[in-house]
Amino acid sequence: xxxxxxxxxxxxxxxxxxxxxxxxxxxxxxxxxxxxxxxxxxxxxxxxxxxxxxxxxxxxxxxxxxxxxxxxxxxxxxxxxxxxxxxxxxxxxxxxxxxxxxxxxxxxxxxxxxxxxxxxxxxxxxxxxxxxxxxxxxxxxxxxxxxxxxxxxxxxxxxxxxxxxxxxxxxxxxxxxxxxxxxxxxxxxxxxxxxxxxxxxxxxxxxxxxxxxxxxxxxxxxxxxxxxxxxxxxxxxxxxxxxxxxxxxxxxxxxxxxxxxxxxxxxxxxxxxxxxxxxxxxxxxxxxxxxxxxxxxxxxxxxxxxxxxxxxxxxxxxxxxxxxxxxxxxxxxxxxxxxxxxx
Numbered sequence: 001x002x003x004x005x006x007x008x009x010x011x012x013x014x015x016x017x018x019x020x021x022x023x024x025x026x027x028x029x030x031x032x033x034x035x036x037x038x039x040x041x042x043x044x045x046x047x048x049x050x051x052x053x054x055x056x057x058x059x060x061x062x063x064x065x066x067x068x069x070x071x072x073x074x075x076x077x078x079x080x081x082x083x084x085x086x087x088x089x090x091x092x093x094x095x096x097x098x099x100x101x102x103x104x105x106x107x108x109x110x111x112x113x114x115x116x117x118x119x120x121x122x123x124x125x126x127x128x129x130x131x132x133x134x135x136x137x138x139x140x141x142x143x144x145x146x147x148x149x150x151x152x153x154x155x156x157x158x159x160x161x162x163x164x165x166x167x168x169x170x171x172x173x174x175x176x177x178x179x180x181x182x183x184x185x186x187x188x189x190x191x192x193x194x195x196x197x198x199x200x201x202x203x204x205x206x207x208x209x210x211x212x213x214x215x216x217x218x219x220x221x222x223x224x225x226x227x228x229x230x231x232x233x234x235x236x237x238x239x240x241x242x243x244x245x246x247x248x249x250x251x252x253x254x255x256x257x258x259x260x261x262x263x264x265x266x267x268x269x270x271x272x273x274x275x276x277x278x279x280x281x282x283x284x285x286x287x288x289x290x291x292x293x294x295x296x297x298x299x300x301x302x303x304x305x306x307x308x309x310x311x312x313x314x315x316x317x318x319x320x321x322x323x324x325x326x327x328x329x330x331x332x333x334x335x336x337x338x339x340x341x342x343x
């Protein structure tokens with residue numbers, strides 16, 4: 001096995017080798033527009049690319065160093081971890097945050113403890129998560145009839161109600177579609193008070209992903225007005241629901257319920273084997289959590305609740321890393337206090 005940087009002419013092979021949209025070449029190019037640097041490594045057997053690793057590097061204010069981020073990638077072995085440490089040194093990175101795309105159904109015997117041992121023995125420490133540890137993963141291989149049958153009874157009722165009320169789902173993967181999404185997102189964030197990326201972020205995303213088939217935009221329309229707008233990702237046989245926005249009005253027509261069902265049908269029609277709903281609470285969800293409504297909504301569609309391996313920081317400078325974690329913990333405490341006080 002040879003580990004080296006990926007060359008531009010290997011772009012197509014690289015995209016075929018990586019599992020997740022956030023590891024694709026186009027996503028890396030998009031992230032460059034946000035001011036971060038991007039590095040790509042490949043694991044080759046002879047001339048054949050077997051694995052790809054895409055890491056973004058972000059400056060740490062006041063530290064004069066960077067932090068690397070390797071989201072939703074393959075699980076690296078010992079040699080690959082060594083290559084990542086070397087890459088961190090080349091980019092003056094204090095550590096590389098790893099969030100492997102490894103998940104198991106909740107309630108089944110897990111190998112996560114074994115992987116945890118391997119990572120900690122090779123210089124990694126549990127880190128602050130950027131991705132949620134849980135998600136609902138729906139197998140799209142059963143028939144459409146069986147998939148609908150597997151919906152919870154209340155969810156089936158809401159899907160049928162939306163269709164009966166005349167809600168319709170349309171694709172609009174275009175600059176106009178992004179503008180429509182952003183218009184509804186502004187209303188959603190103002191209403192629910194959660195963080196969202198700015199307009200430039202989404203427009204740059206669309207500019208870099210358009211034409212690839214990876215990013216699709218859908219609207220749920222009722223009486224000529226868009227009530228719900230979703231951005232979907234699709235890569236190597238898996239459909240993802242990363243971004244959604246909805247209006248407060250006409251919530252009684254259950255437009256979001258029909259949207260999710262139509263996305264299941266869309267993914268199946270596109271030949272996807274699975275639908276990753278991109279984040280949820282755990283097996284004993286807190287009903288007071290601001291995420292509980294999203295969790296319950298997604299739960300209604302019959303997917304398996306899966307637990308990802310989690311977040312690990314591959315540390316290259318232990319003493320500086322300890323100082324960074326101390327400062328970072330204080331920062332997060334201040335942000336939580338600020339949110340409570342509405343400063």
